[in-house]
Amino acid sequence: MRLDEDDRPASGADDPMRGYEASLPIALLRAREATMRRFKPHIDAHNLTVQQWRVIRALADSGPLDARTLSERCVILPPSLTRIFRTLEAKGYIVTVAAPDARRHTVALTDKGRTLYEEMAATSERIYEEIEQAFGAEKMRRLLELLIELRDTADALSREAPPE
Amino acid sequence: MRLDEDDRPASGADDPMRGYEASLPIALLRAREATMRRFKPHIDAHNLTVQQWRVIRALADSGPLDARTLSERCVILPPSLTRIFRTLEAKGYIVTVAAPDARRHTVALTDKGRTLYEEMAATSERIYEEIEQAFGAEKMRRLLELLIELRDTADALSREAPPE
DNA sequence: TATTGTTATACTCTATAACTATA
DNA sequence: TATAGTTATAGAGTATAACAATA
Numbered sequence: 001m002r003l004d005e006d007d008r009p010a011s012g013a014d015d016p017m018r019g020y021e022a023s024l025p026i027a028l029l030r031a032r033e034a035t036m037r038r039f040k041p042h043i044d045a046h047n048l049t050v051q052q053w054r055v056i057r058a059l060a061d062s063g064p065l066d067a068r069t070l071s072e073r074c075v076i077l078p079p080s081l082t083r084i085f086r087t088l089e090a091k092g093y094i095v096t097v098a099a100p101d102a103r104r105h106t107v108a109l110t111d112k113g114r115t116l117y118e119e120m121a122a123t124s125e126r127i128y129e130e131i132e133q134a135f136g137a138e139k140m141r142r143l144l145e146l147l148i149e150l151r152d153t154a155d156a157l158s159r160e161a162p163p164e
Numbered sequence: 165m166r167l168d169e170d171d172r173p174a175s176g177a178d179d180p181m182r183g184y185e186a187s188l189p190i191a192l193l194r195a196r197e198a199t200m201r202r203f204k205p206h207i208d209a210h211n212l213t214v215q216q217w218r219v220i221r222a223l224a225d226s227g228p229l230d231a232r233t234l235s236e237r238c239v240i241l242p243p244s245l246t247r248i249f250r251t252l253e254a255k256g257y258i259v260t261v262a263a264p265d266a267r268r269h270t271v272a273l274t275d276k277g278r279t280l281y282e283e284m285a286a287t288s289e290r291i292y293e294e295i296e297q298a299f300g301a302e303k304m305r306r307l308l309e310l311l312i313e314l315r316d317t318a319d320a321l322s323r324e325a326p327p328e
Numbered sequence: 329t330a331t332t333g334t335t336a337t338a339c340t341c342t343a344t345a346a347c348t349a350t351a
Numbered sequence: 352t353a354t355a356g357t358t359a360t361a362g363a364g365t366a367t368a369a370c371a372a373t374a
Contacts, residue, residue: 034318061184154198
């Protein structure tokens with residue numbers, strides 16, 4: 001599929017909801033589904049859920065984090081995080097660490113957790129590069145840029161005009 | 165956030181996994197979460213789940229569809245669709261219709277379902293336009309184009325080299 | 329014999345409210 | 352009094368396998 005600059009209006013205002021396939025939430029969902037399909041077997045093979053893997057990645061990327069931060073970054077609600085902490089701690093991938101504010105539940109990767117991450121990251125990178133190569137590195141870069149910008153825009157909207 | 169053309173390499177190869185926030189699946193998830201946050205209260209207000217709303221939209225866009233097609237388009241597994249059919253049929257929004265192939269469970273919107281869709285579509289369009297205006301119509305157009313193309317690319321990869 | 333859905337089952341996540349502990 | 356998390360609970364989605372019906 002290829003839409004060139006002038007073969008349709010820039011705004012969708014005269015194309016109500018722009019058709020199911022091209023609607024923004026659906027397009028985001030389906031793009032995610034199609035790419036995750038390639039990562040999923042790899043995550044399954046390590047007996048992790050997708051959400052557990054997001055937590056491990058976030059910790060590997062940023063060091064110890066509290067529940068609130070992980071909840072935002074991983075898009076996981078606090079009650080789910082509580083359970084994920086229990087599961088990952090039982091498996092020895094994370095530990096609870098002391099924090100200045102005793103209300104905060106802060107966790108960090110263990111050595112075992114970091115080893116797991118490093119193994120998985122290597123394969124993830126290979127899968128990502130396969131997609132990037134097929135899609136085009138420049139387009140991928142632009143897509144990531146737009147996605148992050150869209151998120152910032154929507155977040156800003158929600159701050160100034162909370163949804164309903 | 166603004167990344168210009170030359171302040172980082174085009175390929176992420178030397179930036180393993182490109183950092184949590186900029187990884188493709190996470191960027192897709194968070195962009196979706198940030199935009200869906202604005203649509204969600206509107207869907208809640210009509211006592212639908214997000215998945216039920218996707219089914220209704222797909223039917224409104226394409227006319228009667230069978231379970232397999234809806235499963236693909238809406239990214240919902242068949243067992244969930246079975247339950248969603250029951251729920252939406254009980255609420256009077258859809259009906260089962262006869263199909264040439266009696267194995268296929270095909271459903272269509274009722275008048276009540278179409279009325280619901282039209283009411284909701286009007287508000288959805290308003291919410292979408294608010295985001296589009298804040299983000300920029302041209303960037304939104306480009307983003308949708310890239311998302312659809314990424315999906316096609318990943319689907320093609322999965323056809324030629326099934327994931328694991 | 330292959331395909332389409334449904335059922336069964338187990339697990340996980342989503343979502344909200346109520347509660348506990350700390351600040 | 353406000354904040355951070357946990358617990359409780361209900362509901363829905365995810366995922367796989369087994370089954371029924373149809374082609």
